[in-house]
Each structure stands twice: as C-alpha cells, then as structure tokens.
Amino acid sequence: MGCECSKLSACCWGTGYNGSIPEAEDVENVEKSEVNDVPAFREFSIETLRMATSGFAVENIVSEHGEKAPNVVYKGKLENQKRIAVKRFNRSAWPDSRQFLEEAKAVGQLRNNRLANLLGCCCEGDERLLVAEFMPNDTLAKHLFHWETQPMKWAMRLRVALHLAQALEYCTSKGRALYHDLNAYRIVFDDDANPRLSCFGLMKNSRDGKSYSTNLAFTPPEYLRTGRVTAESVTYSFGTLLLDLLSGKHIPPSHALDLIRDRNIQMLTDSCLEGQFSNDDGTELVRLASRCLQYEPRERPHPKSLVAALIPLQKDTEVPSHALMGIPNGxxxxxxxxxxxxxxxxxxxxxxxxxxxxxxxxxxxxxxxxxxxxxxxxxxxxxxxxxxxxxxxxxxxxxxxxxxxxxxxxxxxxxxxxxxxxxxxxxxxxxxxxxxxxxxxxxxxxxxxxxxxxxxxxxxxxxxxxxxxxxxxxxxxxxxxxxxxxxx
Structure with missing residues (x-):
C-alpha cells in the first residue's frame, strides 16, 4: 500500500526533510476575496425553479450522471436573466425540512470569488433544491480527463490548485471546514474560465447519507474507520486532486505513493506536460501531495499552509485563465x-x-x-x-x-x-x-x-x-x- 504516516517523508525525501510547510507571511487576505455583486441568499418557489429550468427538462441536465443520479443538477435562467445551477435532491434525502433549511442558510452566508456561491434553496412539500451560481465552462474532470482540443497547461493546473486551496481556507475561516467528496467534478470554471469550488459539496447529499463516494480507493483512511468527515479528510481529498493535476489521470493514492516511494515520479507525471515545468516544481507539488496523503490525519497540512506552499509555484500569473485554457471570452x-x-x-x-x-x-x-x-x-x-x-x-x-x-x-x-x-x-x-x-x-x-x-x-x-x-x-x-x- 506504499508508505504511511511520517515514514513517507523519510523514505521519499531523506531525513533532512521534516515535513513542515512554512507559513506565508503575506498570504492573500481571504476577506478581500469576498464578493459584493452576488445577491443575498433567498428561498425560491418550486414554480420559479420549474420555469427557470423549462420544467426540469432533460436537455438542461448538467451533472455527469444524468437522470439516473440520486441528485440531479440542472442549468436554468431566472426572469432577470441570472443563470443558475439547480441541484434537485432525491425525495427521501432530507425528510426534515427545517434541518435542510438551516444547513442551506448556513452555507448561503458564504460569499467568495473562489466559490460557485449558493444563491438560495427551495423547500416546498417534499421537494429539496439548492440554487447556485451557474458556471458555464464545465468541470475540472472534463478539462483534465476528457479534453478535446488541448490538455490543460501546467500554469493552469497550478492555478486550479491555488484557487481550490484558497476556497478551502476561506470556508475554514468561516467555520465551514467540512467538504463532502471533494473531487474533480466539484471544481467548475466561471465565465472567465477561473476555477471555483462548487458550494454543493458544503452540504451532505442527505441528512444521514454517506459523504464519500463508494470508490474506496480514493476515500480517506479514517473515514473507512469511523464513517465521519473531518477537516483533515478534506485535506486528504485535496491531495488526491493534486495527483489528478500532476498526472492528468485519476490515480488511486496508494498506487501514487508507491511510485513516489520508489522515486518513480516520471511515471506519475502527465506526458502532455513535457517541457512545461522544472524538476524542482514537479518535486514540490509531489511533496505537497504526499503531505496531504499522510495516513495519520494530524500529519496533514492545514488549508492556510497549502495556500502558502502554492503561491510561490504560480506561473504566468498575468495571463488570464481563459487564454491559458483556450476558451473564448466574450x-x-x-x-x-x-x-x-x-x-x-x-x-x-x-x-x-x-x-x-x-x-x-x-x-x-x-x-x-x-x-x-x-x-x-x-x-x-x-x-x-x-x-x-x-x-x-x-x-x-x-x-x-x-x-x-x-x-x-x-x-x-x-x-x-x-x-x-x-x-x-x-x-x-x-x-x-x-x-x-x-x-x-x-x-x-x-x-x-x-x-x-x-x-x-x-x-x-x-x-x-x-x-x-x-x-x-x-x-x-x-x-x-x-x-x-x-x-x-
């Protein structure tokens, strides 16, 4: 299964590396990232959302699992032309309407330009829906695993990692450190092709439902033991995303850690990235992923440390995301x-x-x-x-x-x-x-x-x-x- 706990640092990097990540003295102030042009959280009627989605038309489904998923996401448009994403829960997911409303309102207080923010919810009869900002430029999974025109550039992959770390740092600072089933489908791209973290993962899929997918190869080890999500579990999932960004594939952490232990990092790196980064940069990202994937939760870095580690790695910071992604902007x-x-x-x-x-x-x-x-x-x-x-x-x-x-x-x-x-x-x-x-x-x-x-x-x-x-x-x-x- 590869290295576990603190042994990973020693066998991968030698005894000189103590596993700590320096805190940035001038980490970007997360409060500056709060946005003012996003409307306040509100409750929507089911009729409003039905109209916005053309009667929950199949053509408006945007979630990867389509109609057969327990919770389906639709795109829609309100009367004021605001484009929205509507997550419609399985009818048995949240039987207690008050509990659903309280959870949704708590998430709806967050406002940040690193998030696809929650605009509101609907709680009528046995209907339970969340309404968020619509992000028109697909998911990280699409751009990373199923690209059609060009693979994602190294500079853009680093930007995704930083924006995601900043989103998690903001949520943690606001008392919402838990994120459920963090993966490449939860990262979406806005009109300018900037990466954002979907707010949907800040709520469970049901009151008592599992927070992680059934794919055990990517599940934090402590979740398998206790069935509970912790802030450290989210960091573990962040580590799996760093592996995704590095390899361009969804590699199980145990396999990746085996490659790292054997210093076979070349096998871990996406061949499409050849010539785009130095060995030092690649090693630094692998080092960070390794720390996030520590077997013991307490050994993993906090979001603030992740941001501090990722800021110095950024490349082409003056180039807009849409240009790096090859996406038309306007x-x-x-x-x-x-x-x-x-x-x-x-x-x-x-x-x-x-x-x-x-x-x-x-x-x-x-x-x-x-x-x-x-x-x-x-x-x-x-x-x-x-x-x-x-x-x-x-x-x-x-x-x-x-x-x-x-x-x-x-x-x-x-x-x-x-x-x-x-x-x-x-x-x-x-x-x-x-x-x-x-x-x-x-x-x-x-x-x-x-x-x-x-x-x-x-x-x-x-x-x-x-x-x-x-x-x-x-x-x-x-x-x-x-x-x-x-x-x-």
Whole structure:
C-alpha cells in the first residue's frame, strides 16, 4: 500500500526533510476575496425553479450522471436573466425540512470569488433544491480527463490548485471546514474560465447519507474507520486532486505513493506536460501531495499552509485563465455563425432573412398535434391567425405580425417556439426590446436547446443596454448552434 504516516517523508525525501510547510507571511487576505455583486441568499418557489429550468427538462441536465443520479443538477435562467445551477435532491434525502433549511442558510452566508456561491434553496412539500451560481465552462474532470482540443497547461493546473486551496481556507475561516467528496467534478470554471469550488459539496447529499463516494480507493483512511468527515479528510481529498493535476489521470493514492516511494515520479507525471515545468516544481507539488496523503490525519497540512506552499509555484500569473485554457471570452473571441454575427451587430434585417429561411422546422412535433384538431372551427381560426402572421412577417409588416401571432398565442391550444421567436423579432423591429426579451425567453422555455431563442435574447439585451448579459446569451447561442450542427 506504499508508505504511511511520517515514514513517507523519510523514505521519499531523506531525513533532512521534516515535513513542515512554512507559513506565508503575506498570504492573500481571504476577506478581500469576498464578493459584493452576488445577491443575498433567498428561498425560491418550486414554480420559479420549474420555469427557470423549462420544467426540469432533460436537455438542461448538467451533472455527469444524468437522470439516473440520486441528485440531479440542472442549468436554468431566472426572469432577470441570472443563470443558475439547480441541484434537485432525491425525495427521501432530507425528510426534515427545517434541518435542510438551516444547513442551506448556513452555507448561503458564504460569499467568495473562489466559490460557485449558493444563491438560495427551495423547500416546498417534499421537494429539496439548492440554487447556485451557474458556471458555464464545465468541470475540472472534463478539462483534465476528457479534453478535446488541448490538455490543460501546467500554469493552469497550478492555478486550479491555488484557487481550490484558497476556497478551502476561506470556508475554514468561516467555520465551514467540512467538504463532502471533494473531487474533480466539484471544481467548475466561471465565465472567465477561473476555477471555483462548487458550494454543493458544503452540504451532505442527505441528512444521514454517506459523504464519500463508494470508490474506496480514493476515500480517506479514517473515514473507512469511523464513517465521519473531518477537516483533515478534506485535506486528504485535496491531495488526491493534486495527483489528478500532476498526472492528468485519476490515480488511486496508494498506487501514487508507491511510485513516489520508489522515486518513480516520471511515471506519475502527465506526458502532455513535457517541457512545461522544472524538476524542482514537479518535486514540490509531489511533496505537497504526499503531505496531504499522510495516513495519520494530524500529519496533514492545514488549508492556510497549502495556500502558502502554492503561491510561490504560480506561473504566468498575468495571463488570464481563459487564454491559458483556450476558451473564448466574450463575443469578440467567438467564431460566430452568420446568425450569431448578425445578432452581435444587431442587424435586424439580416436576422429576419435567416429566420425566414429556417421556416418552422422546430415546430414539426407541434404541427402533428395540430393536425388532429384542424377540423374544429376554432382551430381553423387559430391556424389562420398564424398564417396571416407569417404573411405579415414575410412582408415586414411587423405590427400586423404581432397582432396575428398574439391571437394565435392567446388561444393556447398549442405552443410554438418559432411563433414566439418571430413575434420577438417583430417586437425588436417595433422598438419594444423588453417584450422581445420576454418572448425569446418563452421560446427557450419551450425548446431549451434552441439556439435562435438564445440569440434573440442577446439582441434584446443589447437593445436594453445590458451588455454583460447579452454577451453571455450570445455565447450560449453559439455553443448551442455548434452542438446542433455537430449532431445534425
């Protein structure tokens, strides 16, 4: 099983190394990292979260385990355009609503730019949900183990380690030292591709449930003995993450410690990192991982010591994370399609031409539903309203189009994302951006992965002078369009 306890230091590094990590005299002040632009914790209604996630649509699931996981995470968008991540617990996870609410409120008091912060919760009937800031650039696991375009650079791996250590130091300073099942799926990347620690792990998956996954090879040894999570257990898990960052693989600690003991560190290092760091830097990270993985909990360093050890190792600190990660940062960096480009320029005439060419392909399922009801006079009138709206839209009579589409929508027999999209553009042409935004959001609620709905939201938001939200919607539309093209 490799080295244990203090023997590890001696056999790996010689008797001259005493295992201590110097405290930094000027460790970054965690209080400075607290953020002011994150709203205060609040309780959400289940209806609000249902609307935000398009009825908890399968297309909005972002957790790796999908529908079959006991607790599923969805992406969503509130009416104010705030993007959120919603964790929906198994119905039997937290039977005591008061206990759930108390736990959630305690975590919700934390505010830090190293965390994906908890914005609120929902506790209605037997529903238990957490609401957090949405991080659009995937998990560490995706970028480290399942990358598609480029492996993560050494400088970025060191930045991940530091940001994670700072997140743990902040949580510890606020009395929330326990983190459940810390792993590469718990580290997520924000709009600027900066790494953050998900707040979801600060709460257990259930009142009495296990805090660690069933993969015993990565579980802290004391948890196997006692079934309890301690602050030292979190440090052990941090050590396994350092191994992940070093190797680019999820290596069991016992195997890694065997390689370290045999001084076979080259076998532990990701071959994609060749030439990116010195032996001293690699040795320093291995040394730190070894200390975190000590068998005896009391031998492991505290988060403050981890931060102190990682600060001197940082590289390319002036380079933004999105540049190190190769992730576009805003519309200017995106390879936009003709529709995306038209939306970025707010060229409503070009958008109109493209939407006209698309027609009603996204309504095929709904059109089938219509065919069974066409024999009724009311349905015939409704269809005529839609047809008249289409003619008006085609001939750029946008006031008439709004009127006809509104008649169709008000009947409510069926829903059509493309009708909402066309009325949204008609509102934009009529200088009614807020109404346009409402319709574009309705189109997305009906069809969560439809790129045109996101693009129209972007145009409406540009018109409303909400630049940051517009850029985010434009990026979302581009990502959805690329996915659509890749699968079509």
């Amino acid at each position: 519309a200017a960096d995106l390879p936009l399609s003709p529709l995306g480009e038209a939306c970025f320029r707010m060229d409503l005439t070009a958008i109109h031409e493209i939407i006209e060419k698309v027609g009603y392909k996204d309504d095929e399922g709904a059109a089938t539903e219509l065919s069974f009801q066409m024999w009724t006079n009311q349905m015939q009138e409704t269809l005529n309203s839609k047809k008249k709206g289409d003619v008006a839209f085609r001939h750029k009579d946008f006031r008439a189009a709004i009127e006809c589409y509104s008649l169709f929508i008000e009947v409510g027999t069926m829903v059509s994302p493309t009708v909402y999209a066309r009325r949204s553009l008609s509102y934009l042409m009529s200088d009614l951006p807020q109404e346009a935004l409402d319709d574009a959001m309705q189109a997305q609620a009906i069809s969560p992965v439809w790129h045109i709905a996101s693009y129209l939201q972007a145009v409406a938001l540009f018109a409303l002078k909400r630049e940051n939200e517009a850029q985010a919607a434009l990026k979302e539309g581009s990502v959805l369009e690329n996915k659509r093209n890749a699968t079509s």
